[in-house]
Amino acid sequence: MSEEIKEILEGLPFWEHLEKEERELLERESRKVFYPAGASVYSGARECLGEIFIQKGILRTYLLSDEGKEVSMYRLRQGDACVLTASCILPAITFDVEIEAQTDVEALLIPVGTLSKITKKNVYAENFVYKEAAKRFSDVVEALQQIMFLSLTQRVAAFLLDESAKNHSQLISVTHEELARQIGSAREAVSRILKQMAKKGYITLTRGEVKLENKEEMYKLLN
Amino acid sequence: MSEEIKEILEGLPFWEHLEKEERELLERESRKVFYPAGASVYSGARECLGEIFIQKGILRTYLLSDEGKEVSMYRLRQGDACVLTASCILPAITFDVEIEAQTDVEALLIPVGTLSKITKKNVYAENFVYKEAAKRFSDVVEALQQIMFLSLTQRVAAFLLDESAKNHSQLISVTHEELARQIGSAREAVSRILKQMAKKGYITLTRGEVKLENKEEMYKLLN
Known part of the structure; x- marks a missing residue:
């Protein structure tokens, strides 16, 4: 052993x-x-x-x-x-x-x-x-709370901030499809939200990756 | 004591x-x-x-x-x-x-x-x-499964059948408002579903009560 x-x-x-x-x-x-x-x-x-x-x-x-x-x-x-x-x-x-x-x-x-x-x-x-x-x-209760109480935008923001904190990195390796699965939503809806966030300059999107550019504004979404 | x-x-x-x-x-x-x-x-x-x-x-x-x-x-x-x-x-x-x-x-x-x-x-x-x-x-995992995997019609049917079985009665004392809260939905949406079920003869509705008239058809909704 x-x-x-x-x-x-x-x-x-x-x-x-x-x-x-x-x-x-x-x-x-x-x-x-x-x-x-x-x-x-x-x-x-x-x-x-x-x-x-x-x-x-x-x-x-x-x-x-x-x-x-x-x-x-x-x-x-x-x-x-x-x-x-x-x-x-x-x-x-x-x-x-x-x-x-x-x-x-x-x-x-x-x-x-x-x-x-x-x-x-x-x-x-x-x-x-x-x-x-x-x-x-x-x-699981936390997951249930997120699904029932947060908007889809908030769920996406919470996921990205959470991943960033856990991995000590601004760069998150995840496809839109995977992200949708993680938070129990549909890919199309998640892609739309990510594009909105990118447009506001909160994140940048590249193939299979999301980079957090403005965490402060992302945290504001959660309140 | x-x-x-x-x-x-x-x-x-x-x-x-x-x-x-x-x-x-x-x-x-x-x-x-x-x-x-x-x-x-x-x-x-x-x-x-x-x-x-x-x-x-x-x-x-x-x-x-x-x-x-x-x-x-x-x-x-x-x-x-x-x-x-x-x-x-x-x-x-x-x-x-x-x-x-x-x-x-x-x-x-x-x-x-x-x-x-x-x-x-x-x-x-x-x-x-x-x-x-x-x-x-x-x-709680069962509740999460119902919310994520069942249609609203199925969630209403599951709730009514469940109540009926637990109370050994066809008559369930519940308002549309309460039923909506129980299954984590909105009153308007639940009222619409109940009316559809009543129209098909599966249930009858009276103030504050739902009576199951055709459990067999209700069970079929769940499959």
């Missing part, structure tokens, strides 16, 4: 409450996983994977309708844990999600069989998983 | 894991609460209440925008526990909700001070609270 894996496992808040054989089981079964940008990491209808701890990259969690319509719920980044990939062992979670790698992703996976053995025996481990789920609950 | 309260407390899944003094604290501090129909039970911006166990009636949980726009998240009924009324002690829950009594409500309240003492010391109690939160997470 690599030092990297050991470090993540020993940083888990329930590590100190585990029995020796539970620790050994986790150390033996946990493994590194890699997903290239664009890969489907998880499909609720298909499989049960386990818990993923992101070391590098971004995962996007979204809902998919029977007709193929998508709604983004939230994105996870370095240091985040993804528990919905283990929702088969969480009876309180009754919905199905899709998860894809938005960039190349390096992560640690605790496979579902291992996780299930440990959460069944150890209430601290189970509690960790449910707490992580509650954090994502907060993310 | 009434037999009623004792019964609820002893039915809690973490009861058997409590110390004697924790049980005594719960028995001493828990109390019955009553809310008349229409009363505000909880406002995220205002207070921290504790955990509510519904014995009778319906609570509605909703989001409120700065402009006064509402979006219903879910409703809770007899046997359900409401944990977002104690979200001040749940660091993973970062959003504010509003909760109102949709009918007269009788419930048991574990006040937040008591709940906090017990969840801090006892991981089983904490885990119970987070599990209840995860159930509500599922409800």
Whole structure:
């Protein structure tokens, strides 16, 4: 087992409450996983994977309708844990999600069989998983608030400012199509808004990229 | 302490894991609460209440925008526990909700001070609270799916069928205004849909009430 894996496992808040054989089981079964940008990491209808701890990259969690319509719920980044990939062992979670790698992703996976053995025996481990789920609950309520309470212009501005802050960059790599999917809207509507923003000098648009030129004015849109 | 309260407390899944003094604290501090129909039970911006166990009636949980726009998240009924009324002690829950009594409500309240003492010391109690939160997470994702994936006609039909099933009655007491609020839409749009359904003979409309006349056709709308 690599030092990297050991470090993540020993940083888990329930590590100190585990029995020796539970620790050994986790150390033996946990493994590194890699997903290239664009890969489907998880499909609720298909499989049960386990818990993923992101070391590098971004995962996007979204809902998919029977007709193929998508709604983004939230994105996870370095240091985040993804528990919905283990929702088969969480009876309180009754919905199905899709998860894809938005960039190349390096992560640690605790496979579902291992996780299930440990959460069944150890209430601290189970509690960790449910707490992580509650954090994502907060993310989804935020998404719902944005969809219901903000105008499309505000949603586009919020997305761009959010991306810029998270990546410490004024330059955001995203197509109009992707941006529309992220905020649960249509490409045509999003393109129209982006053009309006560009016309006002808030952003500049190039193929597959948006550059923020005037963040101050963008923030004003949100109030 | 009434037999009623004792019964609820002893039915809690973490009861058997409590110390004697924790049980005594719960028995001493828990109390019955009553809310008349229409009363505000909880406002995220205002207070921290504790955990509510519904014995009778319906609570509605909703989001409120700065402009006064509402979006219903879910409703809770007899046997359900409401944990977002104690979200001040749940660091993973970062959003504010509003909760109102949709009918007269009788419930048991574990006040937040008591709940906090017990969840801090006892991981089983904490885990119970987070599990209840995860159930509500599922409800909110369902609401998000309905808003994003269903047509307005389908959302109205789903609401009416859902109410009918939960109350074991064909007659649903709801104004067009209330129904619109429940599904996050506008009254005018909902009134138009209800009139179309009435014209087709699926429902009959009287002041403040909707009667389901042809559930089979209503279910067909959902597919």
